Amino acid sequence: MGTVGAGTDEIAGEQGQLINVAYRLLGSVTEAEDAVQDAYARWYALPRSRRDEILSPGAWLTTVTSRICLDVLGSARARRERYVGAWLPEPVPDRTEWPHAGGAERTGPTGPADPADQIVLDESVTMAFLVVLESMTPAERVAFVLHDVFRYPFAEIADVLGRTPAACKQLASSARRRVSAARAPVTAAGRADVVRHVKEAWETKDIATLVGLLDPAAVMTADGGGLVGAVLRPVEGGARIAQYMVAIADKAPGLELLERSVNGAPGLVAQRADVVMTVAAFDVSDGQVARIWAIRNPEKLRPWAREG
Template identity: 55%
Template sequence: MPIPPDSDQDTGPGSAQSPGSEQSGLGSLMAERRRLLNLGYRMLGSVQDAEDVVQETYARWYALSESQQQAIVTPLAWLTRVASRICLDQLASARVRRERYTGEWLPEPVRGSTTWTSTAGAGRTSGTGGDDPADRITLDESVSMGMLVVLDSVTPAERVAFVLHDVFGTPFTEIAETVGRSPAACRQLASSARRRLAERRPVGGTTTEHRQVVSAFREACETGDLDTLVALLDPAVESRSDGGGKVRSALRPVTGADKVARFLLGLLRRDPDVELVEEDINGTPGVTVGIAGTTIAVLSADIRDGLITDLWLVVNPDKLHAWTDTPTAR
């Protein structure tokens, strides 16, 4: 899996400059913050949680004395290790919190074909101007909804080892310091997560094929064409919804082409003014659902052999701030 553009070693091994120091410059500061934000999102599946991790990581850095900071040869490696440990702790506690979550828990979707900014400019894609490069999440296969959902099923240590090594290219010797295990054990952790991903997410089609299926899916939903919609769904398709107890949603997965098609069309019939828009979500083609200009749902899909195998419907308003531009607590 390719390392995302944001993980270039601007301030990596070999650099003894402090985060945000005058020597490293603004470019390095943005690069390291962007790397940590991308790391946190891939670890936790939440933009807000990732931002909290970044803030806590920098707070711990600036809590060090000047002599302690100067003793750290590679500040970016230190920041990465600290952020990863914070994520590891959060992943462990998240399992307990999600046992109390109402219905299904799904990762927070992010918007845009290339990048999305998580601060005041939420919802803008690259090239619109005014967004802060330090607050962007780079979208690639490692943040696809399907990938994040599967990663949520592995152990916290497996997820940390996999993300650090396979996505960010961190050596197992450094990962060992983060998770408190030997390099060989960390290699096994990453391998286990990799096998789970291969089992749950076989290689799909091209982006063009994905977009064609999503377009046909949107049209069938808009016209209420049940037969066409069923034909686009894998016989064993599974639909999961996340309302977080804030809005009405299916509390359990809906399985089977006919059941999923009727479920979706039933939702859309509730409001005649509903609007479906094709939009890239987590780097892959998806659909947003809006009423009177306000996005109320974001739908992502996995597609194999020209059929939709998985649907993820996020309707929890606390997870739609990339579209609604309304910062809320999660």
Template identity: 50%
Template sequence: MTSILRGPDNPEVQPEMTRGIEEGNPQLSTVHSERSRLLGVAYRLLGSASEAEDVTQETYLRWYRLTPAERDAVKVPAAWRTRVLTRICIDHLRSARARREVYVGEWLPEPLPDADLARSTTLPRESAAHRDPVERVTLDESVSMALLVVLEKMTPAERVSFVLHDVFQYSFNEIAEMVGRTPQACRQLASSARKRVQDARSVTTSPGEHRRVNDAFKDAWVSGNIRGLMALLNPDVTAVTDGGGVVSAAVEPLTGHEQVARFFVDVMTRQPDLRVRAVTVNSEPGLVGIVGDKVLSVVSTVVRDGRIASIWAVRNPEKLSLWETAIAKETSL
């Protein structure tokens, strides 16, 4: 996965080379901030950090392919790049539907560790204080696995309208230009998407309670305590695992607390050297499974009424490269 920052004076500057000089170069700092915003938009639209990197890079490539005269004619370059990035994302979303039809098992969004979440998250473009609270989604919430899973069920136009308006606070006039619809149509698309999101957000759990239940689940899982696991799971809990056909995983979603509990105990039986750690996944309490220095899975959960109602376990190694890097950095410290 490449990570290239393209600046006004050097279209191929590595981000790590810019950090020490950004304070003395406001223009470069602005470009770096814009790139983070574009990454944040792309990740929320695509649910994939690697694709978000590729789309952001392609956006800057298209900008620097313009002639100097063409770039000078663009009144607001940042708006131009956002529009181009959004259109590329829409194309990706349309083609993703065909790719996921042949994907082995369930497809889940790529989970992010804290460091990469910070890199792909920027503040909204203006204060939301005057906005209707119903239309507000916090930046942390907008990358939660639960919300990303809901976004996956939307049409590309719904997803774009909701993310750009409710998360990044673009006007419907601006969004209409990007998606090729009328502002009123974009408003309706965002409203439809918002209803789906509100259903998924119907019950909230404090981070402390979420963490407490996850820790209890981890302890019961590691010890192979089926009854303990079942007591921590909602009777109609669902668990989705994503192996992508690369590693073993349940092809179909698991349902019911007994089936889910037995599945996790079986995982530990087959992999007795598995270490499970509490971590933050996409801004929320989660778990990571490690063997040696290898990350085998990242687990996200939804807790309702003191029990786990949903579990998403990402096992596809192609979606765990950022976690491999994060764990390796921790180990080297």
């Protein structure tokens, strides 16, 4: 619990936790930052006497941030129906992998300048996990993320959702079934080996090897947001995906592929003249790639800009 009359430093110190909660709820760094900024604005809009009465500012900010995210999720369906092509979550880099990317030096007056730098990279932010979260109702997603990921009690989640603790427990249970239905991920080392082989085969335009690395029923989804060229519908089948990947390589001379962590899992970054063009996340099962998510929308690639 916090202390009465929490200071500015204590309030600012909650920002990282709030960004982590909001990103998992929304799958968007930009929207997560907006939600957290909105929550802080509401905090500072409270009369000083009201703020002094709040024993745990962190819990208050988490509740408000979660409610804001719930509202955003409620309107997301209509917005994504207008989105050009498939909508994918924003990918998050591991700054430590980028030479001269700034890392811990990229700080502002209250912490890291880029909210993506504050996101803890673990299994709860892998692209496969976030895509499963996208299949949930807004209430399921909030209940599951707050309880199963951040260990908030159902009594507090009930305050966020405006439902009983028992109802929130049911929502989390329903969400949990969706998650458990997805394949269990292989080890990070196993994924890295497969992704490395994909990179090598892609660079040499070796279709036969790519086909062997891809599950026959693999699916590739691209997100260009209507801002850059990207296939509007998922490409299905290992053979078709391999041909598509080689066709991309033929059309993009000078494209450099880098092995990088994407949302905490082995992935690939395609760049040209040091500008990131595509970030690809992979779901690996039984030694083969089952899913590829290629994010090309430049608005979602801003955290990947190399600086310094």
